[in-house]
Amino acid sequence: MLVNRQGKLTAVDQKYPIPLTSSNIRAACAQCSLRELCLAVGLDNEDLHKLDDFVIRRKIKRGQQIFRAGDPFEALYAIRIGFFKTDILTEEGLEQVTGFHMAGEIIGMDGISNDYHVCNATALEDSEICIMPYDQLEELSRHIKSLQQQFHKFMSREIVRDQSLMILLGSMRAEERIAAFLLNLSQRMRVRGYSASEFHLRMTREEIGSYLGLKLETVSRAFSKFHDEGLIGVQQKYIRILNAEGLKALLNHAPS
Amino acid sequence: MLVNRQGKLTAVDQKYPIPLTSSNIRAACAQCSLRELCLAVGLDNEDLHKLDDFVIRRKIKRGQQIFRAGDPFEALYAIRIGFFKTDILTEEGLEQVTGFHMAGEIIGMDGISNDYHVCNATALEDSEICIMPYDQLEELSRHIKSLQQQFHKFMSREIVRDQSLMILLGSMRAEERIAAFLLNLSQRMRVRGYSASEFHLRMTREEIGSYLGLKLETVSRAFSKFHDEGLIGVQQKYIRILNAEGLKALLNHAPS
DNA sequence: CCTGCCTATTGACCAACATCAACGTAATTG
DNA sequence: CAATTACGTTGATGTTGGTCAATAGGCAGG
Incomplete structure (x- = not known):
């Protein structure tokens, strides 16, 4: 198998480039x-x-x-x-x-x-x-x-x-970025007919951080903080949005 | 006059929207x-x-x-x-x-x-x-x-x-961003047949900062530092690139 | 020429986030 | 099942760049 459950490559990726002749x-x-x-x-x-x-x-x-x-x-x-x-x-x-x-x-x-x-x-x-x-x-x-x-x-x-x-990268602080990120994901799930309030993240904390210009520890800490505040539920990659309004409120009064 | 020399609006901008019937x-x-x-x-x-x-x-x-x-x-x-x-x-x-x-x-x-x-x-x-x-x-x-x-x-x-x-916004530090910004401007001037080594900035430090996700003081400090190090000449908005290689070098060994 | 506004520079201080490190957990592999 | 690997959480500490503030220079307008 080329990838383990986390999706990490565990061997040379022989399936690349994608073969145009099979399973088309x-x-x-x-x-x-x-x-x-x-x-x-x-x-x-x-x-x-x-x-x-x-x-x-x-x-x-x-x-x-x-x-x-x-x-x-x-x-x-x-x-x-x-x-x-x-x-x-x-x-x-x-x-x-x-x-x-x-x-x-x-x-x-x-x-x-x-x-x-x-x-x-x-x-x-x-x-x-x-x-x-x-x-x-x-x-x-x-x-x-x-x-x-x-x-x-x-x-x-x-x-x-x-x-x-x-x-987002130029003007928001860490927690605002992460709130915006979660709300954006939620919104896109809704448009596609999935639940907007609970979903599995497909990416790691590190990938989220890379996208948002933050370190993975900062992402993890923000998730924990939101969790403690009752804004979201977090179990590894499984996320529940418990208080979307609360998340939105984080975006509006930016001190920076 | 609608704008002063800095381009700041000094009165309601009556020329907006641009009139399609004059000077076309x-x-x-x-x-x-x-x-x-x-x-x-x-x-x-x-x-x-x-x-x-x-x-x-x-x-x-x-x-x-x-x-x-x-x-x-x-x-x-x-x-x-x-x-x-x-x-x-x-x-x-x-x-x-x-x-x-x-x-x-x-x-x-x-x-x-x-x-x-x-x-x-x-x-x-x-x-x-x-x-x-x-x-x-x-x-x-x-x-x-x-x-x-x-x-x-x-x-x-x-x-x-x-x-x-x-x-740039997600992974570079302040001085790297500013070096990248100056090199980018310089490059675009060159392509247009202008001098790549000296030019007038048309924007304020605050606008540069806004673009790069930094505060104007940080932009100013970086300019001063580059100036002291002999990388550039700075007189207000007039910039001379004195050591383009030195600026490029700032981009490559990023500790972050 | 003086006045006022905008812009820029510089310093002192501080907070947000990164860094470093230790530990916990889930899932895979042999 | 034990070992391994990736991933995630949390704490202690440090640095970058933001914040606050004072000062000065350039330019417009009276």
């Missing part, structure tokens, strides 16, 4: 439950089938990577099922997590600007993705106006998302 | 010296003229805003001459600068995702922009493949740029 299934956007979250929003059935013509569905195991920094850019990836992180190895060899990604989100757009990827994308649980070869997506979006518009909105949304994180 | 000139992309930096990269003359048909050139005074958070999204703006900042007012009423923008760069892409802008764009010196109404740009990019590709690259570049800033 033609996508079926028209039947997909994520149609309204994904790029396909607003497309009619005929157009959906044009997407199906070149979109490939793939299973990805926990710990497996879809692409790595430096890889040539070939496709965008829509998450159908599962949970991913994207991260960058800094010059000093430190990992910095740049995002956590859930069903309906699209990753890989960083690669468009220079024809290679600048980050790694790793599954944090067993997942399923739709591979959208970029040349064909670009071609099709020249012919389907609503696809073009939807695609642009996805890119713009990524810009806006990154800017929110910049604000 | 048809753009002339084919003659533009920024053709190779801007969206027009790779377009032939015929296509350039199609762009000219709807792109409007405008002068913008220091302190004037192109758009504000909450404004309906209508156009993208290419900077022809000058220098801009984009910023967001946080819930607590604090300004957070999200970017500094120079000639050849495009601002406003944050507005695509929700049909309104999420940030403000303010000229930090007298400037000139090309207004590109978005509907028409989208339409034209369906017909000109290289325009479409170029546009996508610009959006992706913005994503990559934001992610670099996330890494």
